[in-house]
Amino acid sequence: MFTIAVAGNPNCGKSALFNLLTDGRQKVGNWPGVTVDKKIGRIKHKNLDAKLVDLPGIYALDAWSEDERISRDYLLSGEPEFLLNILDSTNLERNLYLTTILQEMGVKMLVVLNMIDIAEKNRIGINLEQFEKELGSPVVAVSALRAGSKSIIINKIAELLKTDNKPSPVPVPSEIENASEENKDELLAEWRYKRIENIMAKTVKKGISAYAQSDKIDRIVMNKFFGIPIFLLTMYLLFWLTIHVSGVFIDFFDIAFGAIFVDGLRYVLTNINTPEVIISILADGVGAGIQTLSTFLPITFSLFFFIGLLESSGYMARAAFVMDKVMRTMGLPGKAFIPMLIGFGCSVPAIMATRNLENKRDRILSVFMVPFMSCGARLPVYILFTAAFFPSNAQNVIFALYVIGIVLAVATGLLLKGTVYKGSLAPFIMELPQYHTPQIKGAAINAMFRLKAFIKKSGRILIPIIAILGVLNSVGVLPAVGKSIAPVFSPIGISEENWQASVGLFSGLFAKESIIGTMNSLYSQGAEKEEDEEFSLVEKLGEAFVSIAENAKALGEKIKDPLGFELSEEDASLFENIRKAFNNSSAAAFAFLLFVLLYVPCLSAVAVAAREVGVVLVLLQSLYSTTLGWCLAVIFYQLVEGHSVPSIVAAALILPAMVLGIVFYARKSGRFSRS
C-alpha cells in the first residue's frame, strides 16, 4: 500500500494531526530491534487511500540518538513513498532545521505548518507563497482544531502525487564538507541555521511572545515557594483519581469476564459434554487468564487517560522539570517520578509508564525500583495482618512497610547507579510546552492506544502463564506445592504446619491480594465449601453492573476512611485462624509482611516488564527482590525472636553474594547497556 511517513519535532502537534487524518484508527507495532512503539494508521478518503506511519518526535537525523536513527533508517528503507513534515508554526525557526535535513532524503514531501491558528493569534505573519519558494518544498498551513484541515492536507498530497516534484536539496558548501572532524558539526549546523534565518527574514513577520500567558501561570506554579507544594498536590490528585476512578470498574471487569470466560465457558462446555480436562484447561486456565488480564484494564486506561490530560495541559513536563534534581540523586531523570508514584497504585501501569523514558538505562532502573513501591494489592494483606497482630498501632506498621519499600527502591537505584551505570545519566533536553486546555478526546484516544498495546503484548505472556498455573490449581496440586516449599519459609517464622501461608504466597503470584483469600479458604477448609449454584450469565452480568454503582457509592466512604481500616465481622474468625497459624508471633507476622512487600511482583507486572526490558532482566529482578525479601525477613525474625545464629549468618551471607552476583552479571553480560 502507498505509505506516508509523518515526521516532526516533539510537541509540534503531530499526534493530534495523526489522529485527525486517520480518524483515530491506529495500530501498534514495534520498530525493528527496539522497544519504541510504531504507530500506524490509515487514510481513507475519496482522493487518497494510504498507510500512515508515525515516526518518533525528532529534532534531526543523527545516528547518535535511537529515535533519530530509527527514523533515518526507515526513510532510507524505501518503504515510505511520501513524507509529511509537521511543523509548529509558532516555533518555525527550530522546526525548519529538521525540514532542511529531510529535504536531503530525496523523498517527496509536503511541509505542514501546524497550529497556524495560534500563530495567527500571536500575530506571526507568514507569506506562504514566498515561504514555499524560498524553502523549495510545497507547504500548507492548518490547525488540527480547524474544520477542513484534513481535506486541505489530503487534497494537497493527492495533487502532488500527480506531479513529479522531488525536493531539490541545497548542496552543502565544499568548505564545510571538507572541514576537520571536530569543527564540521558546528559549521554544518551553523550553515543550516543561516539558511533558515535567511528564509525567515524574507517571509515571516515576527509576532508577539507566545509565552506571555504561560509565564504568568508559571510565576505561581513554578514559584520557589509554591512550586513544590503545587507539584505534590497535583501528583496526589493524579494518583487518587487513577486509583479510585478505576476502582469503581475493577469489580465489573472481574465479575463480567469471570462470568463469560470462566463460568460461562465451563457451563457451555459441560453442556456439550466436553471432557473435564479440556474444560479445566480452557475455563480455569485460559478463561482465568483473560479474567486476570481484564482486571487491569480500568487502571491502565484511567492512568494513561489522566496522564494524557496532564500532559496536554502542559503541566507534566513541568513536573519532570521540578523533580529532576531530586530524582537525579538516584540516577534517574525527573520524568521517572511518574512510574514510581503510580507504583503505589499498581505496578502494571507503572511499568508501562516507564516507556515514556527515553533511555533504556532509565527504563531498566525504573523496572528494578517500581515493584518496591507498595501497590494497592498489597495493602489488604498489610491491613489484615496488622489488624490481627498490631491492633493498637496498625497505621504505624503499615507506614513502616511503605517506607521500607521506598528506602529499598532508593537503595536499589543507588546500587545500580554506583556500579553498573557509573556516571552515565543521559543529558536532559526538554521543552516546557505552553499551558493549554486539557484535551479529553486526545487523552482518551491515547489511553485506548496504550490499552490495546497492553492487551496485545502482555496478554501473550500473561494468559499462558496463568492458564498453566490455573490448571495446576484446579486439579489440587497447590497444597502439595505449599507443603513442599514450606521449609524454605521456616527461617522467617512460618512453621511447616503453617503450609497454608506458603500456598498463600504462591497464589500471591497471580495477584498479591489473593494471598488473603487463599489463606482464608485453606484455614477454614472443610467448614463450608462453596456450593455450586445454578449458573446464570444474566444474573452475573447484572451483578457486574451493580458493582459499578456500589463501588461508586463506596467512593464517598473511602474519602472518610481512605485505607479501609473498618473490618467486617467475618474477619474475626480469620484473625483467630491467622494468629493461631503464626503461633501468635508478631515478629513472624511482620517478617511475613516484609516478604510479601518484597518478593516477586505479581505475574502481570512480570509480563509487562518482560515486554519493556526483556525476559532475562525481569527474571533477574524477580530473583533480586525475592532474595532480598527472604534475607531481610529472616534477619528480622531471627534477631527479634528466633535467635538462630546460623540462619542470620546464612541470610547475611546470601544477601551480599546475590547483590555482587547481579552486579557482576550486569557488567559482564552487557544486558544493562545504555541505549
Added chain:
Amino acid sequence: MNRIISLNPGDKAVVERYAQSMDKAYKLKLLALGLTPGTEFTLVKTSPFGDPIEIELRGYRLSLRRHEAEGVLCSQ
C-alpha cells in the same frame, strides 16, 4: 569566557564555541536545537530547586541541566 552554570534568571549570553570535552551526542542535539556559535540566548527561569534551567533562543524555550551544559562556552 562565561559558563551557563553561573547565569541567573534574566541574564543574556552568546554561544562562543563548544568545549572539546563535550559529549558528542549531546553536542549534536544542542546544535540541532539551534545553540550554534553566535546565537544569543536568555536564561528565563530555573526549577524551584534551582536546576534545571530554561533558556530562550530563536524564539522558543529549551530546558537544560546546568552542569551538563557546562561545555557550552559563552560570553555575556
